[in-house]
Structures are given as C-alpha cells and as structure tokens.
Amino acid sequence: MRKLTYYVACSIDGFIGDPQGDASSMFAFLDEEFLGHLASTYPDTIPAQGREAMGLKDAENPNFDSVIQGRGSYQLALDAGITSPYGHLREFVASRTLGASPDPNVEVIDGDLVARVRRLKAEDSKLGIWLCGGSRIAGELLDEIDELVIKTYPQVYGTGMPMFGADFSVTDFSLESVRTFANGVLVRTYARKR
Numbered sequence: 258m259r260k261l262t263y264y265v266a267c268s269i270d271g272f273i274g275d276p277q278g279d280a281s282s283m284f285a286f287l288d289e290e291f292l293g294h295l296a297s298t299y300p301d302t303i304p305a306q307g308r309e310a311m312g313l314k315d316a317e318n319p320n321f322d323s324v325i326q327g328r329g330s331y332q333l334a335l336d337a338g339i340t341s342p343y344g345h346l347r348e349f350v351a352s353r354t355l356g357a358s359p360d361p362n363v364e365v366i367d368g369d370l371v372a373r374v375r376r377l378k379a380e381d382s383k384l385g386i387w388l389c390g391g392s393r394i395a396g397e398l399l400d401e402i403d404e405l406v407i408k409t410y411p412q413v414y415g416t417g418m419p420m421f422g423a424d425f426s427v428t429d430f431s432l433e434s435v436r437t438f439a440n441g442v443l444v445r446t447y448a449r450k451r
C-alpha cells in the first residue's frame with residue numbers, strides 16, 4: 258500500500274487558518290531559504306501558478322502523483338477561475354454538490370470517500386498521495402493517513418480552523434524528522450504508528 262500524506266501548514270497552536278480557513282498571515286514566512294526548501298523537497302505541492310513563477314513548471318514530482326482536496330479547499334481555486342490548480346498531479350476533489358467535474362484532470366469523489374482513497378492507496382506506484390486538506394476532509398480521512406508533514410509557522414492564532422475537523426480520539430504518530438529554518442518555521446514529519 259502506498260502512503261497517504263497530510264502535508265499541511267499550521268500555526269503553533271495547530272490551526273490551518275483563521276476560523277474561515279484563511280492562512281494568508283503565513284505567507285510572510287515564504288522567504289528565500291524556506292521557498293528554496295519547498296522547491297527542492299516538495300515542488301509537487303506548489304500550485305501551477307507558483308511553479309511557473311518559480312521556474313518549476315516541468316519539475317518532476319518527487320513525492321506524490323495524486324492530490325486529494327475537499328471542495329472547501331478546491332473552491333478557493335474555482336473562485337480564482339482555476340479548475341486545475343495542481344495539473345502536474347492527478348486531482349481528486351471530494352464533493353457531493355459540485356456535480357460533473359469542471360476539469361478533465363479533476364475526478365470528483367461523491368460516493369464512498371474512504372473506499373476511493375483505499376483503492377488509490379492500493380494502486381501500484383512509487384509515489385504517494387497528498388492529502389491537501391482542508392479540515393473537514395482531513396478529519397474524515399484521519400484513519401487512512403500514514404504520514405503527517407506539518408509546516409509550523411511561528412504564530413499563535415488563538416482560535417481558527419483545526420488541522421482535523423474530527424471528534425476527540427487519540428491517534429499515535431512517531432516523529433521521523435524535524436527541520437528548522439532561520440525565520441522560525443519548522444517542518445516535522447511523523448509516521449503513523451499502526
């Protein structure tokens with residue numbers, strides 16, 4: 258089985274955005290060192306427009322061949338007139354309201370989400386699956402998550418959109434690596450304990 262990785266940005270207190278999900282305060286930390294790290298290690302998570310601006314248009318995908326988003330997250334792209342924000346990956350959007358896919362590269366998952374993710378995980382590929390978010394879909398897919406890559410920005414939100422929109426339950430992970438940056442950002446990678 259290949260891995261489902263929730264790769265996500267959050268505040269020190271574990272919020273992925275303000276109560277509406279807006280995480281734009283984190284953009285201030287996209288400096289040269291951190292952007293260099295993103296470009297060299299996770300270019301597959303940079304949306305098409307960013308890849309073009311960073312000279313990464315044709316960069317290979319080192320980690321993932323697929324991305325899963327909830328419609329809440331995908332809506333941000335739609336609102337900007339973009340139907341395929343991650344055209345270098347296979348795109349999956351969970352939604353019961355979107356109807357037909359607005360883009361040939363996007364598969365809408367409107368049935369059994371967990372079953373579709375399990376089928377994807379069972380596919381034969383050296384690359385993994387990126388769970389982009391947001392909160393609600395991450396909560397629904399928590400049991401399927403094999404790895405967490407958490408970019409923590411040195412800000413406290415006090416309240417906001419949680420990393421997982423889920424009921425209380427304890428799920429154990431083991432810390433695999435921590436990388437720190439001069440601007441105070443840290444990137445932690447955790448493996449699911451099974």
Ligand SMILES: NC(=O)c1ccc[n+]([C@@H]2O[C@H](COP(=O)([O-])OP(=O)(O)OC[C@H]3O[C@@H](n4cnc5c(N)ncnc54)[C@H](OP(=O)(O)O)[C@@H]3O)[C@@H](O)[C@H]2O)c1
Nearest residue numbers: 266273278327328329330351352353354390391392393394
């Ligand atoms: N900080 C970060 O790294 C990061 C990353 C990603 C997103 N975000 C933020 O997260 C926010 C969105 O998060 P969110 O929790 O509001 O929404 P979300 O999890 O992205 O999407 C929720 C939507 O997904 C669909 N969905 C959920 N479960 C489903 C299922 N079992 N079957 C079919 N469809 C299902 C539903 O869409 P329908 O209503 O269409 O049925 C639901 O409304 C955005 O504001 C974004 O900025 C932050």
